[in-house]
Amino acid sequence: MITDTVRRAVRRLRPARPDRLSRALAAAGPAGLASAATPDTTGPAEALNGYQVLDEVLRLPVSTWRYHWDPPHVRHLGPMAQDWHAAFGLGANNVTISATDANGVALVCVQALHRHIDDLRSEIATLQERIARLEEPYRSEPHGSEPSRSQPSRSEPSTPPAR
Numbered sequence: 001m002i003t004d005t006v007r008r009a010v011r012r013l014r015p016a017r018p019d020r021l022s023r024a025l026a027a028a029g030p031a032g033l034a035s036a037a038t039p040d041t042t043g044p045a046e047a048l049n050g051y052q053v054l055d056e057v058l059r060l061p062v063s064t065w066r067y068h069w070d071p072p073h074v075r076h077l078g079p080m081a082q083d084w085h086a087a088f089g090l091g092a093n094n095v096t097i098s099a100t101d102a103n104g105v106a107l108v109c110v111q112a113l114h115r116h117i118d119d120l121r122s123e124i125a126t127l128q129e130r131i132a133r134l135e136e137p138y139r140s141e142p143h144g145s146e147p148s149r150s151q152p153s154r155s156e157p158s159t160p161p162a163r
Contacts, residue, residue: 035099035100035103037100048108050108050109050111050112050115051112051116053088053105053108053109053112054108054109054112054113056087056088057087057105057109059087060079060083060084060087061079061080061083062077062078062079063077063078063079063080064076064077065078065080078097079097081093081094081095081096081097082094082095084097084101088101088105090104090105
């Protein structure tokens with residue numbers, strides 16, 4: 001059965017000797033796999049550009065599919081592992097997608113989108129202030145009249161017509 005297949009796969013991931021590395025490889029619990037990424041279990045962290053990650057996510061093909069062993073009514077949603085690996089270069093191979101990497105990509109995208117929204121809010125506030133300054137002369141005039149102009153309107157000739 002599928003559950004037995006998953007159990008065998010998780011057992012293969014767990015080294016016989018429990019240590020920090022084995023906890024980082026696969027910590028299976030009632031809520032699923034957990035990442036034990038800490039400064040003690042990882043190398044140096046590298047900063048990345050969230051907007052570039054977001055651009056890769058936008059180009060990433062995402063589809064619904066089912067595993068060959070799934071019943072016909074079961075569907076999954078996500079990218080193919082090969083596309084994922086080509087886009088991000090994350091994980092140990094191009095046939096699996098690590099839940100840790102998927103979570104990390106999702107969080108970076110949320111952060112990038114939040115920064116983008118903040119930038120847009122700031123731009124909107126600046127534009128609203130600019131519009132308010134441009135409309136100010138019109139607010140001080142009585143309702144229905146236009147502010148005085150330094151140049152004559154098109155309907156009023158600037159010089160009398162020649163006879």
